[in-house]
Amino acid sequence: MYVGIDDTDSEKRMCTTYLAALLCEKLGTVELPRLIRLNPNIPYKTRGNGAVCLIVEGDRALIKKTVLDMVGEYAQFEEKKTNPGVVFIEKLNPADKKKLRDFYRRAVSELVSIENAEKCASSVGAEFHKFKNGRGIIGALAAIGAELPDKTYEIIAYRSHRKKEKKIDVDSIYRMDKETYPETFNNIDNNTGRILIFPHGYDPVFCGIRGNSKSVVEKAWAMVKPLEEIERTQIFVTNQGTDAHLRKKKIAELKPYDCAILNGTVAKEPRTIAGGHILFGLRDLTGEITCAAYKPTGPFRNTVKKLLLGDRIEVFGGISKHPNTFNLEKIRILKLAKVYLKDSPTCCGRRMTSAGKGKGYKCRKCGKRAREIRLKEVLRDLVKGFYEVPPGARRHLSMPLIRMKPKAGRSTGKE
Numbered sequence: 001m002y003v004g005i006d007d008t009d010s011e012k013r014m015c016t017t018y019l020a021a022l023l024c025e026k027l028g029t030v031e032l033p034r035l036i037r038l039n040p041n042i043p044y045k046t047r048g049n050g051a052v053c054l055i056v057e058g059d060r061a062l063i064k065k066t067v068l069d070m071v072g073e074y075a076q077f078e079e080k081k082t083n084p085g086v087v088f089i090e091k092l093n094p095a096d097k098k099k100l101r102d103f104y105r106r107a108v109s110e111l112v113s114i115e116n117a118e119k120c121a122s123s124v125g126a127e128f129h130k131f132k133n134g135r136g137i138i139g140a141l142a143a144i145g146a147e148l149p150d151k152t153y154e155i156i157a158y159r160s161h162r163k164k165e166k167k168i169d170v171d172s173i174y175r176m177d178k179e180t181y182p183e184t185f186n187n188i189d190n191n192t193g194r195i196l197i198f199p200h201g202y203d204p205v206f207c208g209i210r211g212n213s214k215s216v217v218e219k220a221w222a223m224v225k226p227l228e229e230i231e232r233t234q235i236f237v238t239n240q241g242t243d244a245h246l247r248k249k250k251i252a253e254l255k256p257y258d259c260a261i262l263n264g265t266v267a268k269e270p271r272t273i274a275g276g277h278i279l280f281g282l283r284d285l286t287g288e289i290t291c292a293a294y295k296p297t298g299p300f301r302n303t304v305k306k307l308l309l310g311d312r313i314e315v316f317g318g319i320s321k322h323p324n325t326f327n328l329e330k331i332r333i334l335k336l337a338k339v340y341l342k343d344s345p346t347c348c349g350r351r352m353t354s355a356g357k358g359k360g361y362k363c364r365k366c367g368k369r370a371r372e373i374r375l376k377e378v379l380r381d382l383v384k385g386f387y388e389v390p391p392g393a394r395r396h397l398s399m400p401l402i403r404m405k406p407k408a409g410r411s412t413g414k415e
């Protein structure tokens with residue numbers, strides 16, 4: 001039986017994955033549980049907009065009772081934004097699987113309503129339980145429907161103590177990263193040295209390590225030395241780091257909260273606004289949109305600043321709070337515009353200067369004149385290729401460039 005659960009956590013406490021880990025122990029699972037991240041631009045989301053799916057066998061009534069009791073016990077009901085949802089599906093025929101897969105593909109990339117989720121759940125014969133407004137059934141259903149043509153793994157360690165401070169041998173994390181990167185990723189922000197395996201919330205997650213295989217995340221965790229008691233660990237199969245949320249779209253097709261890949265031309269030069277954010281205009285045949293690299297994207301902004309009118313680029317990201325602003329996760333520079341500057345000729349060992357508007361140049365020493373205006377191509381301090389925000393500012397779903405390198409069986413080729 002498929003069990004989908006979402007939205008039991010709050011900003012600071014609980015984590016739906018912890019509930020999943022406890023249920024895995026209680027119910028036993030057929031395969032690794034799935035941790036599915038959904039559209040990161042949705043405003044209603046709790047911390048990371050992650051839902052879980054377990055596949056379990058056994059007495060159906062007992063499974064359902066255990067799951068619902070545990071959600072009742074652990075979910076942070078007092079938190080306004082916490083609206084748990086639980087979905088049970090006993091069997092899926094191919095037609096239902098397809099319906100659920102399509103639902104997942106929308107929930108990971110667009111804005112989906114609770115009503116849509118209920119309709120889809122009913123059409124596949126799912127049993128669903130809404131708590132409070134029940135928004136969680138969107139994620140719960142999507143987690144069951146998720147197909148993972150590309151997948152990654154995360155090992156999550158949960159702690160026994162519930163204090164803010166975490167005790168760990170920090171050097172062991174750097175060693176782990178050194179030995180397992182890039183098969184593990186997002187461990188450390190290489191620009192700032194900041195350790196990223198600790199989540200923002202305090203409880204009950206100690207740390208999470210992400211990687212390309214079950215064995216590498218196990219190996220990485222074995223290298224880390226926590227200096228406090230760890231209650232348990234659980235490995236999840238996930239869509240993190242896979243760009244599962246991105247769809248190629250035209251600018252005119254974008255709806256609020258969409259995630260997309262756009263292909264266009266820089267139509268308004270980058271400018272820095274208050275707060276250190278960089279904005280520029282991108283145009284395709286259907287329209288124009290403002291692209292933003294926010295301050296937390298750090299050195300990524302230095303690349304964005306160098307874009308000039310006419311550069312052809314592909315942008316990866318989505319629309320969040322501001323309806324006509326596309327938040328960048330990464331960009332790919334396809335073609336740099338050629339830029340020319342007027343180049344004055346030289347005479348008597350120095351540059352000729354303007355002889356007046358439209359009159360060409362004049363040598364101030366010998367008086368010689370030159371009419372023709374010469375243009376010189378400006379060397380661009382930028383090269384074609386992919387550029388991404390640093391790991392500390394990266395979305396859970398964003399594929400790190402290090403994963404985009406061509407590998408056997410993976411064809412998201414970098415040039």
Ligand SMILES: [Zn+2]
Binds near residue numbers: 347363
């Ligand atoms: Zn001269």
